[in-house]
Amino acid sequence: MPELSTSTVVLALFGVFVISRVVKLVNGLKAVSYLPGRRVPFQPLALPGAALPTTWWNPGLKFPWLDRFTFYKRFGSENVSVVPFMFGVPGIYTSNLDVARQVITGGHKSSFIKPESASQALLVWGMNLVAADNEMWRKHRRVMGPAFNNKLYEFVCTETNKIYCDMVEIEGWAGKTVMEVPVIQKLTFKVALLVIGSCAFGFPFTWSEPGIAPDGSMPVQEAIRIVTETHMFKIAAPKWAWKLPIKWIQESKRAHEQLAAFMRAQVNNRKAEINDGGSLASNAFSMLVQANELESGKLRLSDEELIGNVFIMLFAGHETTAHTLAATLGFLSLHPEFQDEIYEEIVSVIGDKGEPTLENYPMFKKVLAAFYEALRMFPAGHILIREAQEDTVLTIPNPVGEEGSKTIPIPKGLHVNVDMIGVQYNPRYFDEPEKFKPERWYGVAPESEGFTAFSVGPRMCIGRKFATVESVTWLAMLLREWRTEPLLREGETVEAWRARVLDATMVLTLGVSDVPVRFVRRGA
Numbered sequence: 001m002p003e004l005s006t007s008t009v010v011l012a013l014f015g016v017f018v019i020s021r022v023v024k025l026v027n028g029l030k031a032v033s034y035l036p037g038r039r040v041p042f043q044p045l046a047l048p049g050a051a052l053p054t055t056w057w058n059p060g061l062k063f064p065w066l067d068r069f070t071f072y073k074r075f076g077s078e079n080v081s082v083v084p085f086m087f088g089v090p091g092i093y094t095s096n097l098d099v100a101r102q103v104i105t106g107g108h109k110s111s112f113i114k115p116e117s118a119s120q121a122l123l124v125w126g127m128n129l130v131a132a133d134n135e136m137w138r139k140h141r142r143v144m145g146p147a148f149n150n151k152l153y154e155f156v157c158t159e160t161n162k163i164y165c166d167m168v169e170i171e172g173w174a175g176k177t178v179m180e181v182p183v184i185q186k187l188t189f190k191v192a193l194l195v196i197g198s199c200a201f202g203f204p205f206t207w208s209e210p211g212i213a214p215d216g217s218m219p220v221q222e223a224i225r226i227v228t229e230t231h232m233f234k235i236a237a238p239k240w241a242w243k244l245p246i247k248w249i250q251e252s253k254r255a256h257e258q259l260a261a262f263m264r265a266q267v268n269n270r271k272a273e274i275n276d277g278g279s280l281a282s283n284a285f286s287m288l289v290q291a292n293e294l295e296s297g298k299l300r301l302s303d304e305e306l307i308g309n310v311f312i313m314l315f316a317g318h319e320t321t322a323h324t325l326a327a328t329l330g331f332l333s334l335h336p337e338f339q340d341e342i343y344e345e346i347v348s349v350i351g352d353k354g355e356p357t358l359e360n361y362p363m364f365k366k367v368l369a370a371f372y373e374a375l376r377m378f379p380a381g382h383i384l385i386r387e388a389q390e391d392t393v394l395t396i397p398n399p400v401g402e403e404g405s406k407t408i409p410i411p412k413g414l415h416v417n418v419d420m421i422g423v424q425y426n427p428r429y430f431d432e433p434e435k436f437k438p439e440r441w442y443g444v445a446p447e448s449e450g451f452t453a454f455s456v457g458p459r460m461c462i463g464r465k466f467a468t469v470e471s472v473t474w475l476a477m478l479l480r481e482w483r484t485e486p487l488l489r490e491g492e493t494v495e496a497w498r499a500r501v502l503d504a505t506m507v508l509t510l511g512v513s514d515v516p517v518r519f520v521r522r523g524a
Protein backbone atom coordinates (compact mmCIF):
# COMPACT_ATOMS: atom_id res chain seq x y z
CA MET A 1 0.00 0.00 0.00
CA PRO A 2 1.42 3.45 -0.91
CA GLU A 3 2.42 5.59 2.07
CA LEU A 4 0.30 8.70 2.69
CA SER A 5 2.21 11.96 3.03
CA THR A 6 1.57 14.21 6.04
CA SER A 7 0.07 16.89 3.81
CA THR A 8 -2.39 14.39 2.34
CA VAL A 9 -3.48 13.33 5.84
CA VAL A 10 -3.87 16.96 6.97
CA LEU A 11 -5.82 17.77 3.83
CA ALA A 12 -8.07 14.73 4.30
CA LEU A 13 -8.72 15.64 7.95
CA PHE A 14 -9.47 19.21 6.95
CA GLY A 15 -11.87 17.91 4.29
CA VAL A 16 -13.67 15.76 6.88
CA PHE A 17 -13.86 18.74 9.25
CA VAL A 18 -15.31 21.01 6.54
CA ILE A 19 -17.86 18.37 5.56
CA SER A 20 -18.86 17.85 9.22
CA ARG A 21 -19.42 21.62 9.60
CA VAL A 22 -21.46 21.76 6.39
CA VAL A 23 -23.57 18.86 7.67
CA LYS A 24 -24.01 20.67 11.00
CA LEU A 25 -25.15 23.81 9.19
CA VAL A 26 -27.56 21.91 6.93
CA ASN A 27 -29.05 20.06 9.96
CA GLY A 28 -29.33 23.38 11.80
CA LEU A 29 -31.14 25.01 8.91
CA LYS A 30 -33.54 22.05 8.75
CA ALA A 31 -34.14 22.29 12.53
CA VAL A 32 -35.22 25.94 12.22
CA SER A 33 -37.42 25.12 9.20
CA TYR A 34 -35.20 27.33 7.02
CA LEU A 35 -36.38 30.50 8.72
CA PRO A 36 -34.26 33.39 7.46
CA GLY A 37 -31.50 34.60 9.76
CA ARG A 38 -27.81 34.62 10.58
CA ARG A 39 -25.36 31.80 9.92
CA VAL A 40 -22.54 32.16 12.39
CA PRO A 41 -19.57 30.17 13.75
CA PHE A 42 -20.75 30.09 17.37
CA GLN A 43 -24.07 30.16 19.21
CA PRO A 44 -24.28 33.71 20.70
CA LEU A 45 -25.49 32.68 24.18
CA ALA A 46 -22.91 30.00 24.96
CA LEU A 47 -19.13 29.87 25.15
CA PRO A 48 -17.07 30.73 23.20
CA GLY A 49 -19.49 32.95 21.20
CA ALA A 50 -20.78 34.76 24.29
CA ALA A 51 -17.27 35.63 25.50
CA LEU A 52 -16.07 36.96 22.15
CA PRO A 53 -16.98 40.55 21.29
CA THR A 54 -19.81 41.33 18.91
CA THR A 55 -18.31 41.73 15.41
CA TRP A 56 -19.53 41.24 11.85
CA TRP A 57 -18.72 37.51 12.07
CA ASN A 58 -19.63 36.84 15.73
CA PRO A 59 -23.02 38.07 17.03
CA GLY A 60 -21.91 37.70 20.69
CA LEU A 61 -24.09 38.56 23.67
CA LYS A 62 -24.72 42.13 22.67
CA PHE A 63 -26.14 41.72 19.16
CA PRO A 64 -29.84 41.95 20.18
CA TRP A 65 -29.03 45.37 21.67
CA LEU A 66 -26.78 46.66 18.89
CA ASP A 67 -29.10 45.43 16.11
CA ARG A 68 -32.31 46.32 17.88
CA PHE A 69 -33.61 48.51 15.06
CA THR A 70 -32.43 46.38 12.21
CA PHE A 71 -32.23 42.68 13.09
CA TYR A 72 -35.83 41.68 12.40
CA LYS A 73 -36.35 44.33 9.73
CA ARG A 74 -33.36 43.04 7.76
CA PHE A 75 -34.86 39.57 7.51
CA GLY A 76 -38.44 40.80 7.04
CA SER A 77 -39.72 38.72 9.96
CA GLU A 78 -40.38 38.95 13.69
CA ASN A 79 -38.90 35.45 14.02
CA VAL A 80 -35.34 34.97 12.91
CA SER A 81 -33.01 32.00 13.13
CA VAL A 82 -29.40 31.95 14.29
CA VAL A 83 -27.63 28.79 13.13
CA PRO A 84 -24.04 28.06 14.20
CA PHE A 85 -21.81 25.92 11.98
CA MET A 86 -18.84 25.51 14.34
CA PHE A 87 -20.21 25.16 17.85
CA GLY A 88 -23.54 25.40 19.70
CA VAL A 89 -27.19 24.67 19.09
CA PRO A 90 -29.38 26.41 16.53
CA GLY A 91 -32.04 28.77 17.81
CA ILE A 92 -34.97 30.93 16.87
CA TYR A 93 -35.13 34.49 18.20
CA THR A 94 -38.58 35.97 18.45
CA SER A 95 -39.77 39.53 18.95
CA ASN A 96 -43.41 38.49 18.59
CA LEU A 97 -45.55 38.21 21.71
CA ASP A 98 -47.86 35.49 20.35
CA VAL A 99 -44.85 33.29 19.73
CA ALA A 100 -43.38 34.31 23.10
CA ARG A 101 -46.54 33.19 24.88
CA GLN A 102 -46.28 29.74 23.33
CA VAL A 103 -42.82 29.21 24.80
CA ILE A 104 -42.57 31.12 28.10
CA THR A 105 -45.89 30.69 29.79
CA GLY A 106 -44.79 27.33 31.23
CA GLY A 107 -47.24 25.04 33.02
CA HIS A 108 -46.95 21.30 33.49
CA LYS A 109 -48.01 20.56 29.93
CA SER A 110 -45.56 22.93 28.29
CA SER A 111 -43.31 21.60 25.56
CA PHE A 112 -40.66 24.17 26.46
CA ILE A 113 -38.39 24.35 29.50
CA LYS A 114 -35.46 26.46 30.61
CA PRO A 115 -32.37 24.61 29.37
CA GLU A 116 -30.09 23.27 32.08
CA SER A 117 -27.22 25.43 30.79
CA ALA A 118 -29.31 28.58 31.42
CA SER A 119 -30.58 27.52 34.86
CA GLN A 120 -27.21 26.38 36.20
CA ALA A 121 -26.20 29.91 37.19
CA LEU A 122 -29.36 30.17 39.29
CA LEU A 123 -28.87 27.02 41.33
CA VAL A 124 -25.91 28.15 43.44
CA TRP A 125 -28.04 28.36 46.61
CA GLY A 126 -30.52 25.61 45.82
CA MET A 127 -33.50 24.90 43.56
CA ASN A 128 -35.79 27.90 43.25
CA LEU A 129 -38.74 29.38 41.42
CA VAL A 130 -36.73 30.93 38.58
CA ALA A 131 -34.82 27.75 37.71
CA ALA A 132 -37.66 25.26 38.23
CA ASP A 133 -39.91 23.89 35.48
CA ASN A 134 -43.10 21.85 35.14
CA GLU A 135 -44.32 20.26 38.42
CA MET A 136 -41.30 21.55 40.33
CA TRP A 137 -42.20 25.10 39.26
CA ARG A 138 -45.82 24.66 40.45
CA LYS A 139 -44.60 23.48 43.83
CA HIS A 140 -42.29 26.49 44.25
CA ARG A 141 -44.84 29.03 42.98
CA ARG A 142 -47.47 27.65 45.36
CA VAL A 143 -45.23 28.44 48.34
CA MET A 144 -43.68 31.65 46.99
CA GLY A 145 -47.00 33.17 45.81
CA PRO A 146 -48.48 33.87 49.28
CA ALA A 147 -45.30 35.71 50.36
CA PHE A 148 -45.91 38.40 47.72
CA ASN A 149 -48.86 40.17 49.33
CA ASN A 150 -49.90 43.66 50.46
CA LYS A 151 -48.27 43.22 53.84
CA LEU A 152 -44.93 42.77 52.07
CA TYR A 153 -45.55 45.73 49.73
CA GLU A 154 -46.44 47.97 52.69
CA PHE A 155 -43.16 46.97 54.26
CA VAL A 156 -41.33 47.68 50.97
CA CYS A 157 -42.88 51.15 50.98
CA THR A 158 -41.96 52.05 54.57
CA GLU A 159 -38.46 50.60 54.27
CA THR A 160 -37.80 52.49 51.03
CA ASN A 161 -38.89 55.76 52.65
CA LYS A 162 -36.55 55.07 55.54
CA ILE A 163 -33.67 54.15 53.23
CA TYR A 164 -34.17 57.37 51.24
CA CYS A 165 -33.98 59.44 54.45
CA ASP A 166 -30.84 57.55 55.57
CA MET A 167 -29.28 58.16 52.16
CA VAL A 168 -29.91 61.92 52.36
CA GLU A 169 -28.46 62.09 55.84
CA ILE A 170 -25.45 59.81 55.46
CA GLU A 171 -24.46 60.97 51.97
CA GLY A 172 -24.54 64.56 53.27
CA TRP A 173 -27.28 65.88 50.96
CA ALA A 174 -29.12 67.82 53.68
CA GLY A 175 -28.70 71.57 53.24
CA LYS A 176 -26.97 71.20 49.84
CA THR A 177 -28.40 72.78 46.71
CA VAL A 178 -26.41 70.79 44.14
CA MET A 179 -25.20 67.19 44.36
CA GLU A 180 -23.07 65.66 41.62
CA VAL A 181 -23.26 61.87 41.35
CA PRO A 182 -20.77 60.55 38.77
CA VAL A 183 -22.36 57.06 38.76
CA ILE A 184 -26.00 56.95 39.87
CA GLN A 185 -25.81 53.14 40.02
CA LYS A 186 -23.68 53.53 43.18
CA LEU A 187 -26.84 54.77 44.88
CA THR A 188 -29.48 52.71 43.08
CA PHE A 189 -27.62 49.43 43.69
CA LYS A 190 -27.36 50.26 47.38
CA VAL A 191 -31.04 51.17 47.62
CA ALA A 192 -32.08 47.93 45.90
CA LEU A 193 -29.74 45.84 48.07
CA LEU A 194 -30.99 47.39 51.31
CA VAL A 195 -34.65 47.02 50.32
CA ILE A 196 -34.17 43.35 49.38
CA GLY A 197 -32.09 42.84 52.54
CA SER A 198 -34.85 44.16 54.78
CA CYS A 199 -37.95 43.08 52.90
CA ALA A 200 -36.90 39.76 51.38
CA PHE A 201 -34.34 38.49 53.91
CA GLY A 202 -35.76 40.28 56.95
CA PHE A 203 -32.46 41.72 58.20
CA PRO A 204 -32.30 45.32 59.37
CA PHE A 205 -29.72 46.71 56.96
CA THR A 206 -28.47 50.29 57.25
CA TRP A 207 -27.11 52.82 54.77
CA SER A 208 -23.90 53.31 56.76
CA GLU A 209 -21.25 50.66 56.16
CA PRO A 210 -21.48 47.85 58.73
CA GLY A 211 -18.40 47.34 60.88
CA ILE A 212 -16.84 44.01 61.77
CA ALA A 213 -18.63 42.24 64.62
CA PRO A 214 -16.75 42.09 67.97
CA ASP A 215 -16.05 38.35 67.49
CA GLY A 216 -14.39 39.14 64.14
CA SER A 217 -17.19 37.59 62.06
CA MET A 218 -18.43 39.25 58.92
CA PRO A 219 -21.77 41.08 59.31
CA VAL A 220 -24.61 39.62 57.24
CA GLN A 221 -25.06 42.86 55.31
CA GLU A 222 -21.42 42.77 54.26
CA ALA A 223 -21.59 39.06 53.40
CA ILE A 224 -24.62 39.65 51.18
CA ARG A 225 -22.92 42.55 49.43
CA ILE A 226 -19.82 40.43 48.71
CA VAL A 227 -21.88 37.43 47.58
CA THR A 228 -23.85 39.63 45.18
CA GLU A 229 -20.72 41.21 43.74
CA THR A 230 -18.88 37.91 43.25
CA HIS A 231 -21.84 35.91 41.94
CA MET A 232 -20.37 35.53 38.44
CA PHE A 233 -17.15 34.13 39.91
CA LYS A 234 -19.13 31.64 41.98
CA ILE A 235 -20.90 30.42 38.86
CA ALA A 236 -17.95 30.27 36.51
CA ALA A 237 -14.87 29.42 38.60
CA PRO A 238 -13.75 25.79 39.01
CA LYS A 239 -13.45 24.43 42.58
CA TRP A 240 -9.64 24.78 42.68
CA ALA A 241 -9.90 28.52 41.98
CA TRP A 242 -11.44 28.98 45.44
CA LYS A 243 -8.15 27.87 46.98
CA LEU A 244 -6.10 30.64 45.35
CA PRO A 245 -4.51 32.88 47.99
CA ILE A 246 -6.10 36.03 46.57
CA LYS A 247 -7.68 38.35 49.13
CA TRP A 248 -11.03 38.96 47.42
CA ILE A 249 -11.46 35.26 46.58
CA GLN A 250 -10.85 34.25 50.18
CA GLU A 251 -13.17 37.01 51.36
CA SER A 252 -15.86 35.81 48.97
CA LYS A 253 -15.41 32.20 50.15
CA ARG A 254 -15.81 33.33 53.76
CA ALA A 255 -18.88 35.37 52.87
CA HIS A 256 -20.50 32.36 51.13
CA GLU A 257 -19.77 30.03 54.03
CA GLN A 258 -20.94 32.43 56.71
CA LEU A 259 -24.08 33.28 54.84
CA ALA A 260 -24.94 29.63 54.22
CA ALA A 261 -24.60 28.83 57.94
CA PHE A 262 -26.54 31.94 58.88
CA MET A 263 -29.40 31.18 56.49
CA ARG A 264 -29.76 27.62 57.78
CA ALA A 265 -29.99 28.95 61.34
CA GLN A 266 -32.54 31.55 60.21
CA VAL A 267 -34.82 28.90 58.67
CA ASN A 268 -34.80 27.00 61.96
CA ASN A 269 -35.46 30.14 64.04
CA ARG A 270 -38.37 31.14 61.85
CA LYS A 271 -39.88 27.66 61.90
CA ALA A 272 -39.62 27.60 65.69
CA GLU A 273 -41.21 31.06 65.97
CA ILE A 274 -44.10 30.10 63.70
CA ASN A 275 -44.68 26.77 65.43
CA ASP A 276 -44.68 28.53 68.82
CA GLY A 277 -47.50 30.75 67.51
CA GLY A 278 -45.33 33.89 67.33
CA SER A 279 -46.50 36.88 65.29
CA LEU A 280 -45.54 36.78 61.65
CA ALA A 281 -43.00 39.35 60.42
CA SER A 282 -43.67 41.25 57.19
CA ASN A 283 -40.60 40.09 55.26
CA ALA A 284 -40.82 37.59 52.40
CA PHE A 285 -38.51 35.05 54.09
CA SER A 286 -40.78 34.67 57.15
CA MET A 287 -43.92 34.52 55.01
CA LEU A 288 -42.27 31.93 52.78
CA VAL A 289 -41.44 29.74 55.78
CA GLN A 290 -44.99 30.24 57.07
CA ALA A 291 -46.57 29.21 53.73
CA ASN A 292 -44.27 26.21 53.59
CA GLU A 293 -45.22 25.06 57.09
CA LEU A 294 -48.83 24.80 55.87
CA GLU A 295 -47.78 22.35 53.13
CA SER A 296 -47.13 18.69 53.68
CA GLY A 297 -45.49 15.73 51.96
CA LYS A 298 -44.17 16.27 48.45
CA LEU A 299 -45.55 19.81 48.29
CA ARG A 300 -43.34 21.07 51.10
CA LEU A 301 -40.04 22.71 50.14
CA SER A 302 -36.82 21.51 51.76
CA ASP A 303 -34.70 23.94 53.80
CA GLU A 304 -32.30 24.16 50.87
CA GLU A 305 -35.15 25.08 48.53
CA LEU A 306 -36.40 27.74 50.96
CA ILE A 307 -32.94 29.27 51.05
CA GLY A 308 -32.67 28.97 47.25
CA ASN A 309 -35.84 31.04 46.93
CA VAL A 310 -34.72 33.74 49.35
CA PHE A 311 -31.48 34.09 47.39
CA ILE A 312 -33.19 34.13 44.04
CA MET A 313 -35.03 37.26 45.18
CA LEU A 314 -31.63 38.85 45.68
CA PHE A 315 -30.32 37.86 42.26
CA ALA A 316 -33.56 38.42 40.34
CA GLY A 317 -34.54 41.63 42.09
CA HIS A 318 -31.37 43.55 42.88
CA GLU A 319 -29.58 44.32 39.61
CA THR A 320 -32.80 44.50 37.62
CA THR A 321 -34.40 47.15 39.84
CA ALA A 322 -31.15 49.10 40.35
CA HIS A 323 -30.43 49.37 36.63
CA THR A 324 -34.00 50.33 35.77
CA LEU A 325 -33.90 53.11 38.38
CA ALA A 326 -30.62 54.32 36.89
CA ALA A 327 -32.09 54.30 33.37
CA THR A 328 -35.20 56.16 34.60
CA LEU A 329 -33.06 58.95 36.06
CA GLY A 330 -30.93 58.97 32.91
CA PHE A 331 -33.94 59.53 30.66
CA LEU A 332 -35.57 62.01 33.04
CA SER A 333 -32.36 64.07 33.05
CA LEU A 334 -32.95 64.61 29.33
CA HIS A 335 -36.62 65.54 29.82
CA PRO A 336 -36.99 68.43 32.29
CA GLU A 337 -40.53 69.11 31.06
CA PHE A 338 -41.58 65.62 32.08
CA GLN A 339 -39.86 65.98 35.44
CA ASP A 340 -42.00 69.06 36.12
CA GLU A 341 -45.16 67.09 35.39
CA ILE A 342 -43.95 64.34 37.71
CA TYR A 343 -43.15 66.86 40.42
CA GLU A 344 -46.67 68.28 40.27
CA GLU A 345 -48.12 64.79 40.50
CA ILE A 346 -45.98 63.94 43.54
CA VAL A 347 -46.94 67.11 45.40
CA SER A 348 -50.60 66.61 44.54
CA VAL A 349 -50.49 63.10 46.04
CA ILE A 350 -48.32 63.52 49.17
CA GLY A 351 -47.83 67.27 49.52
CA ASP A 352 -44.52 68.89 50.49
CA LYS A 353 -43.74 66.75 53.51
CA GLY A 354 -45.72 63.50 53.35
CA GLU A 355 -44.30 60.08 52.56
CA PRO A 356 -45.69 57.71 49.92
CA THR A 357 -47.82 54.84 51.23
CA LEU A 358 -49.03 51.69 49.54
CA GLU A 359 -52.50 53.24 49.42
CA ASN A 360 -51.40 56.16 47.28
CA TYR A 361 -48.96 54.13 45.14
CA PRO A 362 -51.49 53.79 42.25
CA MET A 363 -51.84 57.59 42.17
CA PHE A 364 -48.22 58.04 41.06
CA LYS A 365 -49.22 57.33 37.47
CA LYS A 366 -46.55 59.50 35.87
CA VAL A 367 -43.75 58.29 38.11
CA LEU A 368 -44.72 54.72 37.29
CA ALA A 369 -45.00 55.56 33.57
CA ALA A 370 -41.44 56.95 33.57
CA PHE A 371 -40.16 53.78 35.28
CA TYR A 372 -42.05 51.49 32.88
CA GLU A 373 -40.84 53.42 29.84
CA ALA A 374 -37.20 53.25 31.00
CA LEU A 375 -37.71 49.51 31.57
CA ARG A 376 -39.14 49.15 28.07
CA MET A 377 -36.04 50.78 26.62
CA PHE A 378 -33.66 48.80 28.86
CA PRO A 379 -35.52 45.53 29.56
CA ALA A 380 -33.40 44.05 32.35
CA GLY A 381 -34.58 40.46 31.69
CA HIS A 382 -33.42 40.79 28.09
CA ILE A 383 -33.47 37.22 26.91
CA LEU A 384 -35.75 34.39 27.97
CA ILE A 385 -34.14 31.16 26.79
CA ARG A 386 -36.28 28.07 26.27
CA GLU A 387 -35.62 24.62 24.87
CA ALA A 388 -38.12 22.24 23.28
CA GLN A 389 -38.28 19.16 25.53
CA GLU A 390 -40.11 17.19 22.82
CA ASP A 391 -40.94 17.52 19.13
CA THR A 392 -43.62 20.19 18.88
CA VAL A 393 -44.87 23.05 16.68
CA LEU A 394 -44.97 26.86 16.81
CA THR A 395 -47.68 28.99 15.28
CA ILE A 396 -46.13 32.07 13.74
CA PRO A 397 -48.37 35.03 12.85
CA ASN A 398 -47.87 36.52 9.40
CA PRO A 399 -46.10 39.90 9.14
CA VAL A 400 -48.02 43.06 10.12
CA GLY A 401 -50.70 43.85 7.57
CA GLU A 402 -51.15 40.19 6.50
CA GLU A 403 -53.90 38.06 8.00
CA GLY A 404 -53.30 34.52 9.27
CA SER A 405 -50.39 32.50 10.51
CA LYS A 406 -48.24 29.51 9.64
CA THR A 407 -47.17 26.53 11.70
CA ILE A 408 -43.60 25.31 11.78
CA PRO A 409 -42.25 22.09 13.34
CA ILE A 410 -39.87 22.49 16.30
CA PRO A 411 -37.64 19.47 16.95
CA LYS A 412 -36.70 18.42 20.49
CA GLY A 413 -33.62 20.31 21.71
CA LEU A 414 -34.12 23.46 19.58
CA HIS A 415 -33.79 26.74 21.47
CA VAL A 416 -36.53 29.34 21.06
CA ASN A 417 -35.37 32.58 22.67
CA VAL A 418 -37.69 35.43 23.48
CA ASP A 419 -35.68 38.52 22.63
CA MET A 420 -37.15 41.00 25.08
CA ILE A 421 -35.26 43.87 23.45
CA GLY A 422 -36.82 42.85 20.13
CA VAL A 423 -40.29 42.78 21.73
CA GLN A 424 -39.88 46.18 23.42
CA TYR A 425 -38.58 47.80 20.21
CA ASN A 426 -41.12 46.06 17.94
CA PRO A 427 -43.19 48.71 16.09
CA ARG A 428 -46.14 46.28 16.11
CA TYR A 429 -46.50 47.05 19.83
CA PHE A 430 -44.89 50.49 20.28
CA ASP A 431 -44.92 53.43 17.91
CA GLU A 432 -41.59 55.25 17.65
CA PRO A 433 -40.01 52.56 19.86
CA GLU A 434 -36.64 54.31 20.07
CA LYS A 435 -38.22 57.39 21.73
CA PHE A 436 -38.69 57.82 25.48
CA LYS A 437 -42.44 58.41 25.68
CA PRO A 438 -43.79 57.75 29.20
CA GLU A 439 -47.19 58.99 28.07
CA ARG A 440 -47.68 55.73 26.14
CA TRP A 441 -48.38 54.12 29.54
CA TYR A 442 -50.97 56.63 30.75
CA GLY A 443 -54.27 54.92 31.38
CA VAL A 444 -52.71 51.43 31.44
CA ALA A 445 -53.67 49.72 34.71
CA PRO A 446 -50.64 49.09 36.99
CA GLU A 447 -51.37 45.35 36.97
CA SER A 448 -51.78 45.15 33.16
CA GLU A 449 -49.93 42.48 31.18
CA GLY A 450 -49.08 45.29 28.75
CA PHE A 451 -45.84 45.83 30.68
CA THR A 452 -44.35 42.84 28.95
CA ALA A 453 -40.79 43.50 30.14
CA PHE A 454 -41.80 41.58 33.28
CA SER A 455 -42.75 38.68 31.00
CA VAL A 456 -46.31 37.43 30.44
CA GLY A 457 -48.52 34.59 31.59
CA PRO A 458 -48.23 32.42 34.69
CA ARG A 459 -44.42 32.75 34.80
CA MET A 460 -44.56 36.53 34.79
CA CYS A 461 -42.16 38.13 37.30
CA ILE A 462 -43.45 37.46 40.80
CA GLY A 463 -41.48 40.48 42.08
CA ARG A 464 -43.05 43.01 39.73
CA LYS A 465 -45.06 44.86 42.35
CA PHE A 466 -42.18 44.63 44.82
CA ALA A 467 -39.96 46.37 42.23
CA THR A 468 -42.50 49.02 41.21
CA VAL A 469 -43.58 49.91 44.78
CA GLU A 470 -39.94 50.30 45.76
CA SER A 471 -39.04 52.32 42.66
CA VAL A 472 -42.06 54.61 42.73
CA THR A 473 -41.54 55.32 46.43
CA TRP A 474 -37.85 56.14 46.04
CA LEU A 475 -38.37 58.21 42.90
CA ALA A 476 -41.26 60.15 44.49
CA MET A 477 -39.14 61.05 47.51
CA LEU A 478 -36.15 61.98 45.35
CA LEU A 479 -37.88 63.92 42.57
CA ARG A 480 -40.00 65.98 44.96
CA GLU A 481 -36.80 67.47 46.34
CA TRP A 482 -34.43 67.34 43.38
CA ARG A 483 -34.34 68.06 39.68
CA THR A 484 -31.99 65.75 37.78
CA GLU A 485 -29.71 66.88 34.93
CA PRO A 486 -27.01 65.21 32.83
CA LEU A 487 -23.60 65.60 34.48
CA LEU A 488 -21.63 66.63 31.39
CA ARG A 489 -17.91 66.29 30.77
CA GLU A 490 -16.10 69.48 29.89
CA GLY A 491 -17.30 70.65 26.47
CA GLU A 492 -19.76 67.74 26.14
CA THR A 493 -23.16 68.37 24.58
CA VAL A 494 -26.36 66.81 25.89
CA GLU A 495 -26.62 64.73 22.69
CA ALA A 496 -23.09 63.40 23.21
CA TRP A 497 -23.97 62.60 26.86
CA ARG A 498 -26.98 60.68 25.69
CA ALA A 499 -24.97 58.66 23.17
CA ARG A 500 -22.24 57.94 25.74
CA VAL A 501 -24.47 57.14 28.69
CA LEU A 502 -27.67 55.56 27.43
CA ASP A 503 -25.92 52.49 26.07
CA ALA A 504 -26.30 48.97 27.40
CA THR A 505 -24.12 46.72 29.53
CA MET A 506 -24.98 43.04 29.36
CA VAL A 507 -24.07 40.06 31.46
CA LEU A 508 -26.83 38.10 33.18
CA THR A 509 -29.17 41.06 32.94
CA LEU A 510 -29.31 44.10 30.70
CA GLY A 511 -28.35 47.37 32.31
CA VAL A 512 -27.52 50.91 31.37
CA SER A 513 -23.90 52.16 31.32
CA ASP A 514 -22.77 54.30 34.26
CA VAL A 515 -25.17 57.25 34.47
CA PRO A 516 -23.59 60.51 35.68
CA VAL A 517 -26.17 63.02 36.96
CA ARG A 518 -26.36 66.32 38.78
CA PHE A 519 -29.16 66.88 41.27
CA VAL A 520 -30.29 70.47 41.78
CA ARG A 521 -32.55 71.20 44.74
CA ARG A 522 -36.00 72.41 43.65
CA GLY A 523 -36.66 76.02 44.58
CA ALA A 524 -32.95 76.71 45.22
Ligand code: HEM
Pocket residue numbers: 104129130141200312313314316317318320321324375379380381384385453454455458459460461462463464466467
Ligand atom coordinates in the same frame (compact mmCIF):
# COMPACT_ATOMS: atom_id res chain seq x y z
C1 HEM B 1 -37.22 45.94 37.31
C2 HEM B 1 -37.16 44.83 38.00
C3 HEM B 1 -37.42 43.44 37.48
C4 HEM B 1 -37.51 42.98 36.19
C5 HEM B 1 -37.33 43.76 34.89
C6 HEM B 1 -37.80 41.56 36.25
C7 HEM B 1 -37.99 40.75 35.14
C8 HEM B 1 -38.35 39.43 35.20
C9 HEM B 1 -38.59 38.59 34.05
C10 HEM B 1 -38.50 39.04 32.59
C11 HEM B 1 -38.90 37.35 34.51
C12 HEM B 1 -39.21 36.10 33.67
C13 HEM B 1 -37.93 35.29 33.53
C14 HEM B 1 -38.09 34.01 32.72
O1 HEM B 1 -39.20 33.50 32.57
O2 HEM B 1 -37.07 33.48 32.24
C15 HEM B 1 -38.86 37.40 35.95
C16 HEM B 1 -39.12 36.33 36.77
C17 HEM B 1 -38.95 36.37 38.15
N1 HEM B 1 -38.63 37.46 38.93
FE1 HEM B 1 -38.35 39.34 38.28
N2 HEM B 1 -37.87 41.19 37.57
C18 HEM B 1 -37.66 42.31 38.36
C19 HEM B 1 -37.68 42.37 39.74
C20 HEM B 1 -37.86 41.30 40.58
C21 HEM B 1 -37.86 41.36 42.03
C22 HEM B 1 -37.73 42.65 42.84
C23 HEM B 1 -38.00 40.07 42.48
C24 HEM B 1 -38.09 39.56 43.89
C25 HEM B 1 -38.13 40.28 44.97
C26 HEM B 1 -38.09 39.21 41.31
C27 HEM B 1 -38.25 37.85 41.34
C28 HEM B 1 -38.53 37.06 40.24
C29 HEM B 1 -38.81 35.64 40.32
C30 HEM B 1 -38.78 34.80 41.59
C31 HEM B 1 -39.10 35.21 39.01
C32 HEM B 1 -39.48 33.80 38.54
C33 HEM B 1 -41.00 33.72 38.44
C34 HEM B 1 -41.48 32.36 37.91
O3 HEM B 1 -40.82 31.77 37.07
O4 HEM B 1 -42.57 31.95 38.33
N3 HEM B 1 -38.01 40.00 40.18
N4 HEM B 1 -38.52 38.67 36.35
